[in-house]
Amino acid sequence: MQEELTMKRPLFFILLILAFMGLNANERIPIYSSQFLEYYGNGLTLPNGDILFFTNASDEYGNNIVMNKITVIGENVSSESIDITNAPGDEYIINQILSSDGCVIFTYNFLAEDVDYYYDDEMYIQKVTLSGQTLWGEMGKKITRDFTDYTLVPNNLGGAYLLNDGNSYDEAKLYGWNFNAQGNNLWQSDIILEMPCFQLFLNNILADGAGNIILNLMLKDSPESYCYSHLIKLSPEGNIIGNNPLLPQSQFSGLYQIYSDRNGNYVLWKVIDSNLTLQKMDSSYNLLLPQAITYQHSSDSEISNLGFCADGSLYYSAERNYPLNPLIYKLNPDLQPSWTTPAEIPFYFNYYYRTFRIANDNSLYSAYIDYLGSNGNFPNSSIMLTRINSADGSIAFPFTCVSSQIFPKGAARIFNSSDKALVLWYDISDINFEVRCQLVAPSGSILLEQEGRTLQYRHTGSVNNYQVVNLPQGACYVYEIMDTCFNLKLYYQICDDNLSPLLGEYGIELNPDSSEAEWLKKIILTPQNQIGILYLTQNAQDVFSLYYQVIDNTGTVLLPGRGILIKEAVTNPNYNYQMTCVDDDIIIAWEEIYSLLNTTIIRGQRLHNNLPQWDAGGKILKQSTPYECSLVNICENYLVYDDHSYTNYSYGIRKLDTDGNPDPSWLLTDYITSGTHSFLIQSCSLMGDEMAVFYIKEFIAGLYARYDLYVQKYNSQGLPLWGTLGIHLDTTENIPISVAGVNYGDKIFFALQKYDPYLYINYMSYNLITNNGTIIWDNPESFSTEIFYETNDFKLIPYNNDVYSILWLSVRSDNLSKINHHYVLSDGFLYYNQAEIIDKSVKSISDLQVLNKGNYCLANYRLNKYYIEYKSAAGGLQSSASNESRGHRSSASDPKGFSYEVKSLFAYKIPSEPVFTDDPLQPPATLSCCNYPNPFNPETTISFEIPKTDNVSLQIYNLKGQLIRTLVNDYLPAGKQSIVWNGTDNNNQPVASGVYLYKIKTGKFTKSAKMLLLK
CATH class of the missing domain: 2.115.10.20 (Glycosyl hydrolase domain; family 43)
Structure with missing residues (x-):
């Protein structure tokens, strides 16, 4: 007969929510909170001259984007930074613009707290007021999960254009959005342009001042052909305006960049083999020069545009491999040389980053970051600045250091205050991440503090x-x-x-x-x-x-x-260093190389009233054998050690007298166990003045190894108390069982971890041993930990109320690190069917340590919150949140961590019993059950009453503790329930006659009873 279940699905989910909230009421508390800050030159100048700069800065829960407003002379407009993103994860700024209605529109990458992997970065666009009020929803508009670069251009509607070429090798499509002031996309489709070619790239975009945009596309007709430029003008509705292309290829050949000067004209620019070719067109897209102008440079030169002056003249630079001095050129509005000779910038050997800014008087400020030596893996550096006169290209003042503090620096950017230069940079001191600034006069004088002024910082x-x-x-x-x-x-x-x-x-x-x-x-x-x-x-x-x-x-x-x-x-x-207390003294033990034999020995020192009692430099506590000797542990005056060669390990215990010599009353002179592996001894500690040891006895038979796990206790004379070998706990073949954790007290609470190579599952079992060697719990529940993935750091805590905790770390292949927790009740049963998650992170959680306070415990651990990457070749200090300063994670092999990990220390308080929210409308919290008939054949009805709506587990076991059948594992409403068991197992096969145990578990209550099947 099939089972018949009388039940209802729970309707009162609010009770479950309240219970869940109660169980998760605690939060992690920082013991040492290491914070993070990075600045990569993101900033805007407002119409009134104030400056906004944007950083990726941490709070206690993640990385947010922070906006600061300062004056043109480096003074903070407000005392506090403005957090403009506050999602439950990490956010990294990509780009930002000033909208036509005086707000800030920016794009950023978002990485949720528990995403599966690094490609779950998502890109958003958001609009905020200058006071930080978000205007396009809490997080803004979600755009994509792609890693491609998106170009952000303001429109005339208080919004922005956002365009991208798709970054596909064989796709000739242009993707884009046009957001109005309210964040609504005015374009019907994300694909705004398709071209009859093999491949399309978006080179750059210009706004024409009338609300339209000019797209400079690079097209490729076939995989073998060269790229060429193609100019298109788009209306705010996404329609093509005018000719397509704006300039025919007969007049406009090659691969050009397009720039707009300050007079409404456009300069077309291309570099081939270090030769610079220029052309100019007006706002109607008519070419203004009869033919393009070409300037030849040395073959190893790298040409780059530096910007336009107010009168339409142009600065550009030529970087050379030899000689190394960069050259600065200036062209007048007709693209003819303004200077007789270019300006030659003095070269300092270690510079790696330069930035330029054109001042109001058309002079050119130039700054670079100079390596001054190395401190650890990070180079000390200084920011140097000079000014080039607009009239003749002369150097107005030699390069001057803008900060007297010599620390690793990055991302210098120059802003202007009339004719002065305000330099902002990212400074990494020993204890802080900082954004600093310096104001420099046209004469080169430093106007702020000699070390620069701190604008924002985080303690690291x-x-x-x-x-x-x-x-x-x-x-x-x-x-x-x-x-x-x-x-x-x-x-x-x-x-x-x-x-x-x-x-x-x-x-x-x-x-x-x-x-x-x-x-x-x-x-x-x-x-x-x-x-x-x-x-x-x-x-x-x-x-x-x-x-x-x-x-x-x-x-x-x-x-x-x-x-x-x-x-x-x-x-x-x-080497191993240990310390313990004995009586009122301190004993210290450590390993060291014994120079006479060049082998490892164990040396120690005893302190009485903080004065050394043994030989100066330590007394030899254990001399090496012809092989090696290692320190395992020291517990009061008991020394646990091993002697080992390349193929054999032997473990022993030695009791020391007050002089550090072997105590003659100690009768254990042989090794505890020997074998070919270092994992033979699993755990050891004192119980009063007696020593308890978990160890493995290894047997080799042919191709197979057998491992027997024992626990033994020795009295103060070294005599075994639990039989010759101790209590046999388990036997495995090929893969040894491991003691995952032990808590020693008046009872031994221990946990074992066994790996199933066929199911790729780690199984956890646990039990309790009394002082006289009695195993207390019959058939306690075992449970699986993470499937397929690593589990480690098991910690066990007994509380004053006979409730226990098991905590462990698990790390899955999706990079989710978790601290897991199970309550074990006084009868040995688990409180939850599934482990409670104490903390979870896409970043690493490590070094779990617990502290027993009797009525609660502290779970202490390190959490890796932020990362810095050091790139020695092309850009100095970068971040894992940055790929060419675009806000993209930059490594597929290890996307979440690089050279320097910023780890914080946290504590989590766990009560000695689960926090449980009772429903006052439900009957008192009891659990009752029975089955009828008993004995039975062929079926019996198991009836039970649960005190509140909760998850219920009803399982059948045989007398060996093996699970036979799971009848219920579901949420059930409060009240009476009944289910029929027809004497079959989980495969619907009849079971043999005999005694069976059924166990009902709900919330913190567990009930079990026996029943007899007679055939």
């Missing part, structure tokens, strides 16, 4: 590594901060139980007077409730020394200088 510094410890009230974080020059310094922060920072927004630097790099190794809470910090320093000669420092719970440093020197000139900073 990436959290490279961190650790956290419990305090009686709150927690202490110690973290490495990496600056933009890749220097490491230690900072610390203390937060109260509400996660409020007590030591300022960014914490306190441990050694502010030291210039040496610092590497965090270990922190502990001392018996005096102080924070002990073990760290390395690295001097200019790359010598590493090991120090111990102490701070109290107010953040006061207690030991003078860097603290206690534990070991000078350690052999390898990447």
Whole structure:
């Protein structure tokens, strides 16, 4: 007989929404928030002379586009920047114009928080007032997901033209939109032009002042043919005006650029083999010169237009490979040379970026960024500026440095204040991203502060590594901060139980007077409730020394200088360093190369009242065998180590006396386990004065390997307490099971991860072991983690109310990083069918650490929020949000991260039990169930009553804990339900006679009972 289900689909979705909101009420709290700012010369000059500049700047939740208004002398018009995009993701500006009604229209790329991959960038167009009010909806108008360049031109309607050639190799179509002041597209189709040719490119666009636009197209008739220019004039309705093309090819041959001068005429410009050819036409598209004019330059010259003066004269430059000095030329309105000889700009070897601006008196300002040396991977640089006199091309003043601060810089842009030059640039100091400016007089005098004036900034510094410890009230974080020059310094922060920072927004630097790099190794809470910090320093000669420092719970440093020197000139900073408390003392252990044998040994030091007790430089705690010796862990006075060769690993435990020698009372002298792999020991820690160890015993038989997982406990004399080998937990073949996480206390809460190579699934199982070695939970629920993809960093927390948490990181191939969370109830069952997502990001989440506060836990982690890319050849500092300053992500292989990652440190507070919103109209929260008949043959009816509308799972298991049948996995309304089971499995095959277990789970309630099938 088929199952018959009596139920209703839930109608009261508001209850589910309230419950969901309750479960997700917490938000991540920044412990150290590293911010981001980039400026790539985006700016506009307003009719009143004020200047708008646009940056990509971060807030706590993403990257937004920020608008600043300053005067022509570099003074902020308003004290705060204006956020003109605030979508739940990252936005990067592409282009901006001033509309005919005095507003700003801009295009930008948008990357949502949880998109699948980098090609889900979307381009939007938005219009805002000068006060930042958005006019075309919250995000503007969505245009495309393409990566092609779009040209933005103002129209006479208070809107803008936006055009693009499609960027397809074999497509001769022009795409475009014409938006009015309200953001409505006036064109009926996105395809506004199709040409009878093989390929079409949009070269440039000009507005004619009457609301029309002139399109300079490049056409190609066949794959083998050359490109040629084709001029078309379009009306605001998208119709072609006049001739098509405007100039016949007989008069207008070749591949030209078109520019408009300030007198309403047009200059046609082309460069072939470093020869510049010019022609001129009027507003009626009549050629004004009887024939084109050609100027010859050296064969290696790169010719570029610099702009038009008010009288119609023209500046252009010729860059040469040799000699290296760039040449500046000026042509009069008839396109004849204005100067007898060109202006020659003095060359500085390391310059890589130049920008120009024509002043009101027609002189030419030129600035470039000069490399002055390297600091880490980023070059120190300076911005240099000069002015060229319009009359004769003479240099008005030598190049002068506009900022005395020598940091990596980028994106210099010149604006004009009458005859003065206002220079804006992007400055990357050790601790800040900044937009700065300098005002320069026509004589070359610096008019603002010598280092330049800061207009906008964000505090940076990436959290490279961190650790956290419990305090009686709150927690202490110690973290490495990496600056933009890749220097490491230690900072610390203390937060109260509400996660409020007590030591300022960014914490306190441990050694502010030291210039040496610092590497965090270990922190502990001392018996005096102080924070002990073990760290390395690295001097200019790359010598590493090991120090111990102490701070109290107010953040006061207690030991003078860097603290206690534990070991000078350690052999390898990447070796294992551990620290523990025993009685009232501190024991420190580390690995180093023993120079006599050139093998690895374990050395240690004991501190009593912060004074070293053992040999100067440390006592040898474990001598190497003929092979190598490595430190696994140190727990109070128990040293866990391994001896290994290239083919064998052996793990042991040694108990130390107060002098650091082997304690004679310790009877465990043999290795715990041996084998051919380093993963044989899985976890170890103390339970009181007894040592618990998870380990793998390896068996090799032919082509197959077998791995048995055990947990064993040793008393204070080293005698095993749980049998000869310990408690056998699992057996696998070929692929060993791994202990994903363990919490040691009066009980051992552990989780195991097993990989299924056939289904490509990681399975997680867990259980609880008492102090006497009893496994508490029978057949607890296992669950799968991410399918196909990596899972790691499992953390386990027991609470005071016998509820438990399992947290882990997962990283999928679509670059979605997630922190997952399951509650485990006191009976061993999971609270949710699916894991709760604590945080999710398209950027990397790493280094999950948890802190148990008894009635809640803290999930601490690093989140990579922003990225900088260093391009050494063609453009200096760029951003992953920038491709030739167009706002496009620029790498298909790694689209979301490049050379410098800006990582912040966050904490998330998890309560000890789920937050649950009860419906007052529902009966009291209980769960009851029964089945009838019992025993049964061939079917039985399972009846149950649920207290509120919720997801319900009803499953049948055999006595081995194997899932037989899933009868219900759906949302059901509150009240009585019933379902018939006809004794078949999930494949509709009859099951054998015997005892079966049915389990009903809804919300935080689980109920199970037995039933007997007799045939």
